[in-house]
Amino acid sequence: xxxxxxxxxxxxxxxxxxxxxxxxxxxxxxxREIVMPLIRKSLRPARLMALAAATxxxxxxxxxxxxxxxxxxxxxxxxxxLGVHMRDGFxxxxxxxxxxxxxxxxxxxxxDDELKPxxxxxxxxxxxxRDKVDVIAGVVFSNVMMAVSKPVLENETFIVSGxxxxxxLAGKGCSPYFFAASYQNDQNHEVMGKxxxxxxxxxxxxxxxxxxxxxxxxxxxKRYFKGEVVEEIFVPLGQLDFSAELAKISAANxxxxxxxMPGGMGVNLVKQFKQAGxxxxxxxxxxFTVDETTLPATQDAAAGLLSGAEWAPNLDTxxxxxxxxxxxxxxxxxxxxxxxxxxxxxKLIDGALKATGGKVTDKTAFRKALASAPFQxxxxxxxxxxxxxxxxxxxxxxxxxxxxxxxxxxxxAKVFTAARDSYAGECxxx
Numbered sequence: 001x002x003x004x005x006x007x008x009x010x011x012x013x014x015x016x017x018x019x020x021x022x023x024x025x026x027x028x029x030x031x032r033e034i035v036m037p038l039i040r041k042s043l044r045p046a047r048l049m050a051l052a053a054a055t056x057x058x059x060x061x062x063x064x065x066x067x068x069x070x071x072x073x074x075x076x077x078x079x080x081x082l083g084v085h086m087r088d089g090f091x092x093x094x095x096x097x098x099x100x101x102x103x104x105x106x107x108x109x110x111x112d113d114e115l116k117p118x119x120x121x122x123x124x125x126x127x128x129x130r131d132k133v134d135v136i137a138g139v140v141f142s143n144v145m146m147a148v149s150k151p152v153l154e155n156e157t158f159i160v161s162g163x164x165x166x167x168x169l170a171g172k173g174c175s176p177y178f179f180a181a182s183y184q185n186d187q188n189h190e191v192m193g194k195x196x197x198x199x200x201x202x203x204x205x206x207x208x209x210x211x212x213x214x215x216x217x218x219x220x221x222k223r224y225f226k227g228e229v230v231e232e233i234f235v236p237l238g239q240l241d242f243s244a245e246l247a248k249i250s251a252a253n254x255x256x257x258x259x260x261m262p263g264g265m266g267v268n269l270v271k272q273f274k275q276a277g278x279x280x281x282x283x284x285x286x287x288f289t290v291d292e293t294t295l296p297a298t299q300d301a302a303a304g305l306l307s308g309a310e311w312a313p314n315l316d317t318x319x320x321x322x323x324x325x326x327x328x329x330x331x332x333x334x335x336x337x338x339x340x341x342x343x344x345x346x347k348l349i350d351g352a353l354k355a356t357g358g359k360v361t362d363k364t365a366f367r368k369a370l371a372s373a374p375f376q377x378x379x380x381x382x383x384x385x386x387x388x389x390x391x392x393x394x395x396x397x398x399x400x401x402x403x404x405x406x407x408x409x410x411x412x413a414k415v416f417t418a419a420r421d422s423y424a425g426e427c428x429x430x
Contacts, residue, residue, distance in 0.1 A: 066105040067353065067360070070127035072120065072138040072148065073162075075112040078238060078264025081293040082140045082338050083112075086162045088331055089342030090137065093350070096326070101346065102353020109133065113140075115238075117147035124148045128155050134360040135160055137345050140338065141262075142166040142185060142213040143237070153177050156363065158370070160349055162342040165389060166212045167219070171426035174387040177363075179370050181345035182337075183310050184389045184421035185213050186220030188287040191308030191394045191415045192258055193224035196285060201255040202227045207245060208260045210234035217260040217287065223422065230254050240268045246276045256283040266290065267297045274301045290399045292336035295407035302399045307409065310390075311337045311379050312397045314410040320378040334408045344377050351375035385420050387427035393417050 071090055074083035087110060100106050109131055113120035120139075127133045128151065136152050137160045139145045145164035152159050153175045161180040169175065170184045196204055206221060206229055208214030218232060230252050233245055249257055257278075261269045266289035273279060279301075287308040295302055313324045313334055323343055327335040335343075351374030356365050371384050383391045394416040397409040 066107045068133040069108045070133035070136045071110045074115045074140045085336045085339040086342035089339035090346045093343045093346035101350045102358045104358040113144050120144045138162045139164045143211045160345050162345045167216050171423035174427035179388040182341040185216035188308040189217045189220030192285045193221035196225050203230050203254045204256050205231050205254045207233040209237040242272050258285045261289045266294045270298045270302050292334045309397045311340045312409045312411045317380045319376050323378045347375040385424045387424045389421050
């Protein structure tokens with residue numbers, strides 16, 4: 001198995017089951033290093049020379065053209081938990097597949113984008129130019145995806161997103177080389193817009209970070225909510241103190257707050273929302289704010305809060321039950337939707353490679369294989385629209401405390417069945 005995660009040092013991790021390198025620490029030992037000492041002891045010189053030459057050649061041929069995946073993730077800073085879950089989900093799938101995708105030896109090169117678009121572009125260009133990767137996978141944040149997509153797509157290299165689904169790449173800017181194993185950004189927020197509308201809320205405050213996914217979030221919510229948006233509050237990406245914004249929300253006295261605050265932003269907002277006395281006064285609706293990456297920190301403060309999602313650990317499919325059990329065993333934590341999407345991204349690539357005989361060089365064939373969604377998603381029903389974004393179900397989910405004391409989300413109600421994103425009609429691909 002050739003599964004070397006070169007991003008280990010730059011990610012600042014430690015070796016262990018949840019680290020980029022830990023589960024695969026023995027991958028550097030070659031067959032020749034193990035076999036040759038035994039051969040020397042048992043064979044005559046002439047036969048030894050012939051067999052040694054063959055033995056030295058065999059691993060070279062077997063590993064001559066491994067599939068190379070550049071896995072780009074946010075692995076440092078307050079939002080690192082999102083990227084760690086996505087990375088670990090991807091690596092779990094590759095491990096279960098014996099270190100191979102499509103039956104081919106696979107090298108996964110992990111890089112930390114540091115949630116800095118310029119840093120991400122530099123590292124992705126190295127993956128393309130130096131490492132000659134076959135596929136770029138991962139990417140948590142949409143500002144990073146918008147930055148790296150240009151050089152990747154111009155290079156005609158495939159991107160399989162493990163999370164980010166910015167609207168420009170779903171509509172007029174769609175590409176035959178882009179596939180999202182996640183969702184289009186607006187969609188989980190559309191779930192909560194419809195929920196708020198169906199609940200009869202009349203006045204709502206919206207609050208998101210000021211970047212592409214935040215804008216998509218508000219657009220998605222407003223697509224289904226027809227009441228009054230009292231105020232749209234944009235905060236800097238990475239903000240951790242919400243005292244001023246919470247005072248403004250309290251003064252507005254809305255029927256509900258809808259927010260999108262991923263990672264550490266969500267942890268602080270949930271805690272400060274409760275400390276401000278708004279819990280129980282203003283319904284808290286969200287997406288990507290209350291999930292398995294934030295619940296270990298928020299715990300009881302988040303119990304009962306609702307979110308929009310396309311996945312939850314309790315989804316009743318055989319693939320999901322097996323995935324959740326394997327992930328918890330491997331990493332000791334409850335997986336999040338980022339982990340599920342990373343897992344599905346690897347399974348998608350595996351299925352496409354199986355369909356093309358392990359080759360990416362015939363890009364038309366590989367694209368056709370990806371578009372057929374040749375894998376069993378942990379989500380159950382899953383297909384691709386013409387723009388490379390999924391057609392799938394969406395749910396309202398609730399944060400709960402499980403019988404084992406761990407916190408997780410669970411489905412409350414299905415809101416959309418086989419939903420298509422709102423931008424596919426603008427995509428010129430057929």
